[in-house]
Amino acid sequence: xxxxxxxxxxxxxxxxxxxxxxxxxxxxxxxxxxxxxxxxxxxxxxxxxxxxxxxxxxxxxxxxxxxxxxxxxxxxxxxxxxxxxxxxxxxxxxxxxxxxxxxxxxxxxxxxxxxxxxxxxxxxxxxxxxxxxxxxxxxxxxxxxxxxxxxxxxxxxxxxxxxxxxxxxxxxxxxxx
Numbered sequence: 821x822x823x824x825x826x827x828x829x830x831x832x833x834x835x836x837x838x839x840x841x842x843x844x845x846x847x848x849x850x851x852x853x854x855x856x857x858x859x860x861x862x863x864x865x866x867x868x869x870x871x872x873x874x875x876x877x878x879x880x881x882x883x884x885x886x887x888x889x890x891x892x893x894x895x896x897x898x899x900x901x902x903x904x905x906x907x908x909x910x911x912x913x914x915x916x917x918x919x920x921x922x923x924x925x926x927x928x929x930x931x932x933x934x935x936x937x938x939x940x941x942x943x944x945x946x947x948x949x950x951x952x953x954x955x956x957x958x959x960x961x962x963x964x965x966x967x968x969x970x971x972x973x974x975x976x977x978x979x980x981x982x983x984x985x986x987x988x989x990x991x992x993x994x995x996x997x
Contacts (some may be wrong), residue, residue: 822896824907824977825949826935834895834957836887836932843926846875856879870923877920880930880966884955901909910948910973917969922959929960937969947979 843862854876857864865873885969896906924930939953951974957966981989 822892822906825974833937836891842930849879874923875876908975912972915970922963922965
């Protein structure tokens with residue numbers, strides 16, 4: 821989230837919005853990235869165990885990631901409009917678990933939500949904290965279609981490095997390159 825680490829709490833949720841998947845979009849994405857008949861050929865897909873075209877799980881995850889980035893920018897704009905200084909989001913060291921639970925079909929409207937499940941200061945990167953997050957995506961029937969547990973860095977607002985850390989930072993800069 822685009823808030824300072826100290827301002828983020830376990831249990832916080834951020835609604836990321838909805839996306840309706842169309843047949844044209846599903847086929848276009850999958851012809852380029854996941855060209856399997858149940859993603860691209862309506863006639864053959866009728867005979868699959870899905871009963872028709874389905875979106876790639878990666879397509880669903882990609883839309884969720886886009887919604888997340890848009891949500892972070894919207895949160896930054898909201899905080900600035902209130903006269904507050906937004907925090908600094910960092911990179912993600914990885915995804916711990918990802919599940920594609922229910923197939924997404926043309927016409928499905930998927931709602932995405934991010935929840936902070938836990939947090940702790942980083943042990944390896946002074947001045948940063950780790951946020952443990954879960955992204956869930958549900959269809960218009962309330963069925964879970966996608967879930968991912970991942971970690972992201974968030975900057976500490978009031979971080980003051982120790983003398984040892986300042987020396988380490990100086991040495992890294994002095995001897996790099």
